[in-house]
Amino acid sequence: MTTLIALVVAAVTFGTVLMYGTLGEILTEKSGNLNLGVEGIMYMGGAFGLAGAFYYEKAAGAAVNGPLAVTIAILSAFAAGMAASAIYSFITVTLRANQNVTGLALSIFGTGIGQFVGEFMRVSEGGYVALSNGLKTFFASPVFPPFLVNIPVAGRIFFSHTVFFYLAVLLAVLMYLFLQKTRCGMYLTAVGESPATSDAAGISITAYKYLATTIGGGISAIGGMVYIMTTAGCVWNHEGLSGVGWLAVALVIFCMWRPLNAIWGSILFGAMMIMYLRVSIPFIPTEIYKILPYIVTVIVLVLTSMKNSRDKQPPASLGNNYFREER
Amino acid sequence: MEKKCAIEMKGITKRFGQVTANDSIDLRINRGEIMALLGENGSGKTTLMNMLSGIYQPDEGEIYEDGSRIYIRSPREAYEYGIGMIHQHYKLIEVFTATQNIILGLNDGKMDIAAAEARVKEICSRYGFDIDPGKKVYDMSVSQKQTVEIVKVLYRGADILILDEPTAVLTPQETQKLFRVLRNMKEDGKAIVIITHKLHEVMDVSDTVTVLRKGKYIGTVNTADTDPQALTDMMVGHAVSLNIERPRYPDPQRKLIVEGLTVVDEEGIRRLDSVSFTANTGEILGVAGISGSGQKELLEAITGLYPVKEGSIRFIGSDGSETELVGKTPKKIRETGIGMAFVPEDRLGMGLVGSMGMTGNMLLRSWKNGKGALLRKKDPEALANRIWKDLDVVTPGVDYPVRRLSGGNVQKVLVGREISSEPAVLMTAYAVRGLDINTSYTIYSLLTEQKMKGVAVIYVGEDLDVLIELADRILVLCGGRVAGIVDGRTATKEEIGLLMTHFDSKESGE
Numbered sequence: 017m018t019t020l021i022a023l024v025v026a027a028v029t030f031g032t033v034l035m036y037g038t039l040g041e042i043l044t045e046k047s048g049n050l051n052l053g054v055e056g057i058m059y060m061g062g063a064f065g066l067a068g069a070f071y072y073e074k075a076a077g078a079a080v081n082g083p084l085a086v087t088i089a090i091l092s093a094f095a096a097g098m099a100a101s102a103i104y105s106f107i108t109v110t111l112r113a114n115q116n117v118t119g120l121a122l123s124i125f126g127t128g129i130g131q132f133v134g135e136f137m138r139v140s141e142g143g144y145v146a147l148s149n150g151l152k153t154f155f156a157s158p159v160f161p162p163f164l165v166n167i168p169v170a171g172r173i174f175f176s177h178t179v180f181f182y183l184a185v186l187l188a189v190l191m192y193l194f195l196q197k198t199r200c201g202m203y204l205t206a207v208g209e210s211p212a213t214s215d216a217a218g219i220s221i222t223a224y225k226y227l228a229t230t231i232g233g234g235i236s237a238i239g240g241m242v243y244i245m246t247t248a249g250c251v252w253n254h255e256g257l258s259g260v261g262w263l264a265v266a267l268v269i270f271c272m273w274r275p276l277n278a279i280w281g282s283i284l285f286g287a288m289m290i291m292y293l294r295v296s297i298p299f300i301p302t303e304i305y306k307i308l309p310y311i312v313t314v315i316v317l318v319l320t321s322m323k324n325s326r327d328k329q330p331p332a333s334l335g336n337n338y339f340r341e342e343r
Numbered sequence: 344m345e346k347k348c349a350i351e352m353k354g355i356t357k358r359f360g361q362v363t364a365n366d367s368i369d370l371r372i373n374r375g376e377i378m379a380l381l382g383e384n385g386s387g388k389t390t391l392m393n394m395l396s397g398i399y400q401p402d403e404g405e406i407y408e409d410g411s412r413i414y415i416r417s418p419r420e421a422y423e424y425g426i427g428m429i430h431q432h433y434k435l436i437e438v439f440t441a442t443q444n445i446i447l448g449l450n451d452g453k454m455d456i457a458a459a460e461a462r463v464k465e466i467c468s469r470y471g472f473d474i475d476p477g478k479k480v481y482d483m484s485v486s487q488k489q490t491v492e493i494v495k496v497l498y499r500g501a502d503i504l505i506l507d508e509p510t511a512v513l514t515p516q517e518t519q520k521l522f523r524v525l526r527n528m529k530e531d532g533k534a535i536v537i538i539t540h541k542l543h544e545v546m547d548v549s550d551t552v553t554v555l556r557k558g559k560y561i562g563t564v565n566t567a568d569t570d571p572q573a574l575t576d577m578m579v580g581h582a583v584s585l586n587i588e589r590p591r592y593p594d595p596q597r598k599l600i601v602e603g604l605t606v607v608d609e610e611g612i613r614r615l616d617s618v619s620f621t622a623n624t625g626e627i628l629g630v631a632g633i634s635g636s637g638q639k640e641l642l643e644a645i646t647g648l649y650p651v652k653e654g655s656i657r658f659i660g661s662d663g664s665e666t667e668l669v670g671k672t673p674k675k676i677r678e679t680g681i682g683m684a685f686v687p688e689d690r691l692g693m694g695l696v697g698s699m700g701m702t703g704n705m706l707l708r709s710w711k712n713g714k715g716a717l718l719r720k721k722d723p724e725a726l727a728n729r730i731w732k733d734l735d736v737v738t739p740g741v742d743y744p745v746r747r748l749s750g751g752n753v754q755k756v757l758v759g760r761e762i763s764s765e766p767a768v769l770m771t772a773y774a775v776r777g778l779d780i781n782t783s784y785t786i787y788s789l790l791t792e793q794k795m796k797g798v799a800v801i802y803v804g805e806d807l808d809v810l811i812e813l814a815d816r817i818l819v820l821c822g823g824r825v826a827g828i829v830d831g832r833t834a835t836k837e838e839i840g841l842l843m844t845h846f847d848s849k850e851s852g853e
């Protein structure tokens with residue numbers, strides 16, 4: 017029982033990271049932009065998020081304020097993600113370059129920048145960059161009061177997570193409402209499905225693509241910051257972050273472009289990624305565990321294409337750039 | 344009933360480069376009336392209407408609405424003037440419901456789907472439309488999608504409706520339903536224009552008919568005062584002499600026998616219906632018909648690209664042996680040693696690789712001949728050079744991407760390559776479309792030259808003047824059926840035009 021609860025908690029912790037990455041990419045892909053740069057964007061989010069919190073603490077000294085530090089970390093990561101995906105948008109939407117190539121380049125670029133910023137901080141600060149222990153608790157501790165966390169079983173499962181998890185769930189619900197209930201959400205879906213139709217209806221394709229992609233990139237970047245600040249313990253750690261962005265891209269397919277599916281999908285993927293640590297079965301190499309999420313994604317892809325349901329397909333113009341005069 | 348003029352177009356001229364699509368056209372559209380805009384392919388019907396719907400701007404001329412001059416710069420502005428056009432290709436979001444599609448792009452305060460649905464229902468019951476506002480578009484039939492498009496236009500308050508070939512994709516029953524709705528809208532005082540080339544529909548639904556031919560305004564008549572024969576004469580006009588040489592081949596033999604050929608497309612619609620004919624050596628068999636009557640399917644079925652449902656296509660070898668082609672892939676057909684060449688309509692899509700040069704494109708026909716893994720460019724290069732010289736292809740060199748050549752030169756490359764394989768059957772689809780006069784004549788003489796070599800040439804064309812001077816026999820298709828096969832030397836344009844539109848056939852009786 018304890019093992020199971022520990023597994024759930026660990027799955028949620030890692031799942032939260034994935035959830036941001038996935039939600040951001042869902043928003044991006046809804047506009048028809050396939051941004052494969054999530055990996056790089058999350059690296060940048062991690063490095064800049066840590067930098068934001070670290071330099072804030074350094075400047076504030078003893079007067080450091082926990083919630084403010086969390087906000088600064090979120091905003092720095094968000095800004096870094098926005099900047100990275102603004103580059104992507106400019107190249108694909110304005111210059112109409114190939115989305116796959118641009119996304120892959122952004123992945124490489126972003127991991128490089130992330131590494132550079134992380135290492136630069138380490139070297140310039142004399143070999144070690146970490147937040148003070150007092151500040152770390154604001155990032156990595158449960159947000160609910162202890163009496164809730166201490167409820168047997170349910171307390172650990174529902175109330176023991178960091179603020180980032182609850183924010184991510186809230187974000188998923190908000191994104192669902194945005195896409196389903198608002199005019200802007202409907203127009204964004206229309207842009208991703210058929211830019212030509214939307215253009216004829218007077219919707220600005222460029223504005224929707226730019227906004228969805230940059231905001232989506234910002235959200236994805238928060239995921240990288242959450243990893244550094246929770247799982248990695250507020251220390252720059254590039255190894256744990258590698259591959260997370262690609263997992264988020266797979267997860268978008270798994271969730272069939274629906275934000276609400278991202279909630280449980282991320283936790284499930286999180287569980288699969290950490291299972292080898294918690295429930296290791298002898299003789300099965302950990303690599304087998306690690307490819308589980310990708311196998312599941314492939315199975316989901318096969319099943320959904322077999323069912324041929326139009327609602328469960330990617331946005332119809334995903335990956336295509338729009339050029340009005342092209343026929 | 345007093346006819347009120349809704350739109351008046353005066354002296355409208357529209358040019359695309361060298362081509363004049365509309366040449367100083369005057370047109371009146373009245374409220375409470377259905378006007379049919381009639382003309383052959385390329386007569387400028389759609390171009391003219393696109394200027395009303397804001398897609399094109401006229402180069403010359405004026406447009407008046409209710410007597411005051413208007414300028415329509417975009418589809419959005421057209422809506423503001425109450426003009427709505429339903430295009431042939433529907434612009435709908437497949438994963439949205441009918442209502443969502445209808446309100447797409449409208450910014451009228453808070454989004455209220457329920458209220459919008461109520462209004463859609465109200466419009467539907469008013470004119471007799473039959474759609475479920477909550478149904479997703481991907482679940483809809485073509486006719487339902489069209490209904491959504493019409494309701495979309497009405498929802499935006501249009502009272503001048505333009506429908507571009509609305510019946511092209513509909514079954515006869517659906518067509519009748521559409522016509523009932525159109526009549527209801529007419530009663531409601533709306534001005535309606537339908538672009539069409541189906542004569543029996545014109546007679547059935549319209550009040551007045553305006554005929555265009557080759558971009559020129561020919562005339563407007565009341566439907567009640569005219570008959571299909573008179574309209575056909577207006578549409579095709581008098582024959583123009585082109586002086587294309589047409590020698591006789593001394594000894595024609597049967598080469599290709601098509602019997603009872605029937606093909607069905609993905610949507611279950613019969614594209615070809617029991618088509619039978621014979622193509623002979625030393626003969627150009629012209630294929631005439633309004634576009635979409637099955638010409639493309641016919642050629643693709645013969646080349647093995649389109650699945651055949653029923654019927655047979657037999658190839659007669661030079662020794663008199665017969666080979667059945669149905670069920671064989673293009674590769675198999677070639678392996679059987681049957682020389683067929685196909686110049687498709689879509690030159691750079693299906694015929695050539697745009698980014699490769701002439702040499703590369705020659706290789707596409709012969710890459711299988713070589714041995715080993717490496718390409719041997721010598722022969723294709725020689726061939727490319729020969730075509731370059733013989734057909735006067737204007738290109739900087741044989742490795743220059745063919746995409747950057749002009750349409751005529753692209754066609755020369757394609758025809759040159761197909762002829763070089765010394766085919767027994769040569770099929771061309773719209774071989775001179777978009778080409779200037781000189782290149783067109785080059786192509787005609789190339790085809791005639793092939794014919795005199797004993798090749799069976801099948802020439803799908805759209806210009807009747809050319810067909811009656813170039814082809815030895817003309818097969819006329821109408822709605823996937825053979826409307827008739829006439830002798831090219833004695834046939835008249837009127838005769839062929841009437842067969843093409845075939846107003847008295849089973850089609851109108853259904």
